[in-house]
Amino acid sequence: MNQDSTAWSPEERHRYARHLSLPEVGLEGQAKLRAASVLIIGVGGLGSPVAMYLAAAGVGRLGIVDPDRVEYSNLQRQVIHSSDRVGCPKVESATESITRINPFTAVTAIDAALTSDNAMEIASDYDIVIDGTDNFATRYLVNDVCVLLNKPNCYGSIFRFEGQASVFGHSGGPCYRCLYPQPPAPGTVPNCAEGGVLGVLPGLVGTIQATEAIKLILGIGDSLSGRLLLIDAADMQFRQMKIRRNPDCPVCGDSPTITAPIDYDQFCGVSSAQADNDQQSPWDIEPAELQRLLSEQTEFILIDVREPHEYAICNLGGTLIPLAELADRHRELPADKPLVVHCKLGLRSAKATRQLRELGYKDVRNLRGGIDAWSVQIDQTIPRY
Ligand SMILES: Nc1ncnc2c1ncn2[C@@H]1O[C@H](COP(=O)(O)OP(=O)(O)OP(=O)(O)O)[C@@H](O)[C@H]1O
Numbered sequence: 001m002n003q004d005s006t007a008w009s010p011e012e013r014h015r016y017a018r019h020l021s022l023p024e025v026g027l028e029g030q031a032k033l034r035a036a037s038v039l040i041i042g043v044g045g046l047g048s049p050v051a052m053y054l055a056a057a058g059v060g061r062l063g064i065v066d067p068d069r070v071e072y073s074n075l076q077r078q079v080i081h082s083s084d085r086v087g088c089p090k091v092e093s094a095t096e097s098i099t100r101i102n103p104f105t106a107v108t109a110i111d112a113a114l115t116s117d118n119a120m121e122i123a124s125d126y127d128i129v130i131d132g133t134d135n136f137a138t139r140y141l142v143n144d145v146c147v148l149l150n151k152p153n154c155y156g157s158i159f160r161f162e163g164q165a166s167v168f169g170h171s172g173g174p175c176y177r178c179l180y181p182q183p184p185a186p187g188t189v190p191n192c193a194e195g196g197v198l199g200v201l202p203g204l205v206g207t208i209q210a211t212e213a214i215k216l217i218l219g220i221g222d223s224l225s226g227r228l229l230l231i232d233a234a235d236m237q238f239r240q241m242k243i244r245r246n247p248d249c250p251v252c253g254d255s256p257t258i259t260a261p262i263d264y265d266q267f268c269g270v271s272s273a274q275a276d277n278d279q280q281s282p283w284d285i286e287p288a289e290l291q292r293l294l295s296e297q298t299e300f301i302l303i304d305v306r307e308p309h310e311y312a313i314c315n316l317g318g319t320l321i322p323l324a325e326l327a328d329r330h331r332e333l334p335a336d337k338p339l340v341v342h343c344k345l346g347l348r349s350a351k352a353t354r355q356l357r358e359l360g361y362k363d364v365r366n367l368r369g370g371i372d373a374w375s376v377q378i379d380q381t382i383p384r385y
Contacts, residue, residue, distance in 0.1 A: 012104060016058050029218045030058060034104070036217040037061035039126035041114050041142055043094040044068070045192070045202030046156050046209065047132030048080035053210040055098040055105040059217070062098060062105055063126055066090045067113040073385065077199040114138060116261035119145045128213050130154045132206065134191060136183040137264035143168060143176035144261055147252045152225075154212045156205040159189075161198050161234040163205035166224045166243065167212050169252065173225035178246040183268040194344065201233050283353050285340055285365040287377045293340070300338040305352045306371075310344060314382045316371060323348045330359055342367035342374075344385075 008027070019025040025033075036059050040047045043066045054062060068090045070081045078090075085093035091109035098107050114122065114133075123129055123145050131142045131153060139155070146153035152170040156163065168175045208229065215221045228241045251258040264270075285293075293300060302318030304311055311320050321329050323343070333339060339361060343349040346369050353366040367374065375382040 012058075015102070015104075019058070024220050025218060029220075032217050032219075033058045033214070034060040036128070037063070037126045038213055038217075039063040039065070039123055039129045040132055041065050041129065041138065042132035042134065043078070043080060043090045044074065044132060044134065045077040045158060045197065046206040047094070047130070048078045049203050049206035050130050050132055050154075050210045050213075051094055051098055052080055052101055053207060054213060055102040057210075057214055058102065059105060059214075061108070061126075063108045063110065063122065064091050064094050064098075065110040065112065065114050065122060066094075067111060073193075077197065077202050079203070114141065116141060116264060119261055120149065123151060124149055126151065128152050128154065128216055130209050130213055131156065132209070135268075135270075136189075137268045137270050139176060140183065140267060141261060141264045144251050144258055147175050148258075148260070152216055152223075154209040154216075156202075156209045158197055158201050158205050159192065160195055161201065161232060163201055163231040163233070165205055165208045165212070165229045165231070166227060167216070168225070170216070170223060170225040172245065174243045174245040175249060175252040177251055178249050179228060179243050181246070181249070186269040198233055201231075204231060204233060280368070281350065281353075281366065283357070283365050284368040286368055287374045290340060290367055290374070291378050298338075300340055301333060303333070303339055303341045303352070304343070304371075305341055305348050306343050310385070313385050314371065314375075316342065316374065316382075318342065323352055326352055326355055330356060330361075333361070335361060338363040338365070340365050340367060342370055344370045345372050346370040 013020065016030050019030050020027060038054055038059055040051050040062060043051055043064050051062060051064060070085045070088050070090055070093050072086055074081060075083060080097045081090065081093045089111045091111045095107045095109045098105055110122065119141055129142060129146050129151050131139060133139065142153055146169045153168040155168055155176060156165045167173065212224055215223055226243055228243050230239045230241065245252060247254045250256060302316060304315060304318040304320045305323040305326065307322050308320065339356065341349040341352045341364060346366060349366045349370060353364050356364045371382065372384055375384050
């Protein structure tokens, strides 16, 4: 314990009164909370409620790590941030909120991404780690670092209306790799930016992560270690699945082969997918060139392969054929005219371009960077979403 557990100011006694009268917490438990340190990776949708509730509960020291800046599109769920903080580093905005909630909580803000190079050093300074991130490479990194440092990892993830939570690497329990030995192939699982997420869902999952951290600090209840909680907010169903430690797990198994953080982008195939994405395809068309074609009234067909609800948000006026319908509906397109295909970011339209070329369409091009790039480079009145 880093503070005298018996010394409480009148304000602290008043602030924590409802904990103090709870037999499972009391002065002793509150002292454990004050002496505890928790590292929160990502102060986005999940990290927001986690940080706010842990501060309110009186956790003595919080570390927050995030390289991102607050955007308007974050505010629908990232409740630790507010409109006046758009453009600010998330960790700065979160520190301000945490301090307003509880000035007795000390915050260390790291305005950078957790990486293989810094994770061991950063995490070693905390009792518990909470993963509030949104990508597979970081999830495997957080998992491995927690196993290597023997720290519990309160895990959560969300997508659309569904969430998951568990506690990994705790007292001989399984780790994230025992549950998911391999990451999904890059591009096969859409992220929240593409697929959307119900704003309240990270509140639900993040408070479960915070609850698990508080239980671990207090040493009470039955933790989610060895169980995966599956949440369906649309039907409000909570299910759980048993998870066992895999003796062959490369990080927590009987003969581990991972003894230090690895290259997680490479493990998750992110580098090669990114390189493919960055590499200009001969079929790409830049936004400026598309603008020229439009202004010169060149004859071509513009095709939008997004979903109807995305088309309703903003569109360039092309023919809407969602990617999943292209195989059935491609005959609506003339075979003898140039086609320009686009989507939100240029990935779905790259697939559509390949598909149409395989179907025999000779002159098909893909708008590089999608409607997002068009909005940044050509027409800022088109909303980014
Ligand atoms: N390696 C990492 N280190 C620290 N923070 C990370 C890391 N990877 C992701 N994050 C952070 O985790 C948070 C996840 O938040 P969230 O899932 O709500 O999405 P977002 O990236 O803020 O928003 P959107 O996906 O809509 O653009 C983000 O703030 C992101 O910057």
